[in-house]
Amino acid sequence: xETFLIKALQLILSLSILVVVHEFGHFLFARIFKVRVEKFxxxxxxWFSLFKFKPKKSETEYGIGWLPLGGYCKISGMIxxxxxxxQMALPPQPYEFRSKPAGQRLMIMIAGxxxxxxxxxxxxxxxxxxxxxxxxxxxxxxxxxxxxxTAKQIGFHDGxxxxxxxxxxxxxxxxxAIRKIVEAQTVVVLRNGEEQEIAIPNDxxxxxxxxxxxxxxxxxxxxxxxxxxxxxxxxxxxxANDSIVSxxxxxxxxxxxxxxxxxxxxxxxxEVGIYRSGNPLTxxxxxxxxxxxGIYMKSPMEVFETVTTTYGFFASFPAxxxxxxxxxxxxxxxxxxxxxxxxxxxxxxxxxIGGLFPAQWDWMIFxxxxxxxxxxxxxxxxLPIPALDGGHVMxxxxxxxxxxxxxxxxxxxxxxxxxxxxxxxxxxANGNDIFRYFFGS
Numbered sequence: 001x002e003t004f005l006i007k008a009l010q011l012i013l014s015l016s017i018l019v020v021v022h023e024f025g026h027f028l029f030a031r032i033f034k035v036r037v038e039k040f041x042x043x044x045x046x047w048f049s050l051f052k053f054k055p056k057k058s059e060t061e062y063g064i065g066w067l068p069l070g071g072y073c074k075i076s077g078m079i080x081x082x083x084x085x086x087q088m089a090l091p092p093q094p095y096e097f098r099s100k101p102a103g104q105r106l107m108i109m110i111a112g113x114x115x116x117x118x119x120x121x122x123x124x125x126x127x128x129x130x131x132x133x134x135x136x137x138x139x140x141x142x143x144x145x146x147x148x149x150t151a152k153q154i155g156f157h158d159g160x161x162x163x164x165x166x167x168x169x170x171x172x173x174x175x176x177a178i179r180k181i182v183e184a185q186t187v188v189v190l191r192n193g194e195e196q197e198i199a200i201p202n203d204x205x206x207x208x209x210x211x212x213x214x215x216x217x218x219x220x221x222x223x224x225x226x227x228x229x230x231x232x233x234x235x236x237x238x239x240a241n242d243s244i245v246s247x248x249x250x251x252x253x254x255x256x257x258x259x260x261x262x263x264x265x266x267x268x269x270x271e272v273g274i275y276r277s278g279n280p281l282t283x284x285x286x287x288x289x290x291x292x293x294g295i296y297m298k299s300p301m302e303v304f305e306t307v308t309t310t311y312g313f314f315a316s317f318p319a320x321x322x323x324x325x326x327x328x329x330x331x332x333x334x335x336x337x338x339x340x341x342x343x344x345x346x347x348x349x350x351x352x353i354g355g356l357f358p359a360q361w362d363w364m365i366f367x368x369x370x371x372x373x374x375x376x377x378x379x380x381x382x383l384p385i386p387a388l389d390g391g392h393v394m395x396x397x398x399x400x401x402x403x404x405x406x407x408x409x410x411x412x413x414x415x416x417x418x419x420x421x422x423x424x425x426x427x428x429a430n431g432n433d434i435f436r437y438f439f440g441s
Contacts, residue, residue: 003359010357012068014370016042018116018377019071025115026073026108027060033104036095039074041065069426075108079411102400109392116378117324123371124327125320131364132310133319135172136218138162140305143220144190145173146256148213155198159219160189165200178215179330182208205337220300221245222255231294236285238295239276246273255297266291328375387418 020042030037037060041049045065052063065071077087077096092099097108144159152158162170162177165184170177181187182205187198201207208215222244227234246252247261248270262270269286272293287293311319356369384394391414399405406414 006359006361007354007357010361010366010369011354014357014366014373015068015070017370018119018374019043021119021374022112022116022377022381023071023073025111025113026075029108029111030073030075030097033100033108034095035097035100035104035108036076037073038076039063039072041073042071043068044070044072079408079415102396106393106396106400109389109396110382113378113382113389116374116381117328120327120371120374120378121317121321121324123320123367123374124323125316127364127367127371128311128319128323129313129316132308134301134306134308136301136304136306138170138173138177140307141173141218141220141300142304143254145216146219146254147216148208148211150204150207150211150213151215153207154201154204156189156216157191160191160196162216163188163190163195173216173218175330176326179333181215209337217256218300219254219256220303221253222258223298223303225296225298225302228292228294228296232285232287233272233283233293233295236272236283238274238283238285238293241276243275244272245275245280247271249273262287262291262293264291324371324375327372328379331375331379385418385421386414387422391418 023040023042027037027040039061041063043050043065044067045052045063046067048066049063050066052061054061075097077092077098097105100108138161141161144161145156146158147156147160162173162181164170165177165180165187168180170180181200184200187200189196189198224233224238224240224242224244226240227238231238244252244258247258248265250261252258252261265287267287267289269284272283272285274281274283285293353373356372358365381388382390382393384390395406395411395414
């Protein structure tokens, strides 16, 4: 329950920041062009709000709604999710959105997306300035990777060290490396000290989404970091930095190998082979009912040699911009898979988004995930779908090209259709989360 609450709190805080920044973009440009903003809300407020206030001499009511599905900025004279037909039936007023030139209306509509993207670039820059860029080079992962069954079917073996894809060096493992691999014709790995070339099928990504097994995971030894309360391992004489290499005589070079063996020996006495300061030892202990030894192991970043690049304040901005643009390009590239059968079944809602955040609060990870979500929010909002900013932009571009506005009735129907599509997608994505929670992958 504690893990759920920590993840939920991070998700709510992150989305709140993104929504406020997005809506502030609309608000700021509306006020620049002297358009009245009637409401500025975090979350939606059908029937009632949790909090609201209206400063003296202000035209805007500020508040917090009870339905945490986003937020809104109600702009006078605009057909939006409020569906205020009464206002639209009255004669246009100079302070209304519909009375302004198309260019000004276009800038008001794209401001939210622009602000979200700029926020992502700023966050990435500040993360690099505050923490630098620390990563584990693939060439330093001496034990290679664990590969999924899907990857093994096309020729990968556990322990393979990834070297290059289509001749381009693979420096670090992550989304960018996986994209390069699935889009490559060949991948070169180091296997038992020799380079091996593996042919990559065109549908590797579809296979991975269908099988829901991913591509690979880090392979690293189980090295003791610290002990839990009443730890069987501590009582048996284990020490920090001990490296576990076997269980009951079976070799366990990787942490996953150890975990697999322990799962077969719950609440049993076992013999554990370790290396301590380069010397082999064997210790006996009894696992608990869950098959645990009561240790916390070191992460791969603590076991293998990492590389850290630090940035000064001014140097962090071009690096942050590069990271943000690269992230956007990667996300846009991945969108083509959404329109496949496998991609649609992989869509997730708030549960999937919440899973991006760690079980323990880590400010660096929180800000990196927030920057990533800000880029997603910007891209999704600019899609030409009615009810999204991109839908309004599409109709404004039509107005500029055709030199006439779409009718209010057409815009109202489009808004209704767009909202129905969005709610349908929301229900489908969160339905996938619920299905996966109760029935697995």
